[in-house]
Amino acid sequence: MPELPEVETIRRGLEKYLPGRKISGAEIRLPKLLINCNADEFSDAVSGCSFTAVRRVGKILILDCGALCIFVRLGMTGQLTFRNPETEDSNKFSISPLTGLQRAQGQFAPDKHTHIIMHNSDGTSLCYRDIRQFGRWYLYSAEEAAASPELKALGPDPFSPDYTLERLRTGLKKTRRAVKTALLDQSVVCGLGNIYVDEVLFASGIRPDRPASSLSDDETEAVFSNIVPILQSSIDNRGTTFSDYRDADGSKGDNAASLKAYGRYGRPCTVCGGEMLRMSVGGRTSTWCPVCQH
């Protein structure tokens, strides 16, 4: 599931290919993915525009196209890949042993899960594939984008100057929800999903089900200072949480080996050697160590 490091890796990949390319049309095969416009409006608006930049805020990928701004939320299984007709399609998919998710290897020909294709005038394209169809696309004018509900709802991105200990403390202090639930709340801090919240709480020595407001100053500071290095480390490993996850290049990355909590249920804790446990917090499976996390 794309969390911040995966989205950032995709962003870096697309940034190498998209800017400067002119969009000739958009093929919308699953219109429900477009949240604030219909297929014709989208296609009409983007046709003739050129990609100018690829940005990211939290888990939202932003495709700047001059006066237009496209937001892409990858949901659970969204894949956004650049396709060059001069490069051979692999059409191979692998299954992650960690998550069971199907991932494309390299560029692939559109299939039944390819729901949006943005065609460029030079024959290349941007393909959106999303097995579970949880993704969402939004179209805004460049002026509207910053004030969009999707961006306004987000708390600080951990890599932005807005991300401060004080803001995180405020976000955690105000709620009695489990700290895990609070950290998954994109209005508290954006970009974390189930995997990295488990990693951050493990590194911080905090049980996932602790009320967020019960964290001491030291614990809050531990969470605050662990988030960026954990995300950065994953980005350094090509932002890949899954051993078979491919970025926009179709290149392989590998961060799974560095995960210390997620997916390690029943296996020994990397710190104390005890058995890692699993519990449900806010409807989400959480893996944790009963010895190291309090």
Next chain:
DNA sequence: ACCTCGACCTGGGCGC
């Protein structure tokens, strides 16, 4: 206003 929970989806894995 705050919070919890089910719905949305598909496909892989597992039990029978």
Next chain:
DNA sequence: TGCGCCCAGGTCGAGG
């Protein structure tokens, strides 16, 4: 072999 069930989880609306 195959069927049915359960699970994965980001986000959001409904309901408490």
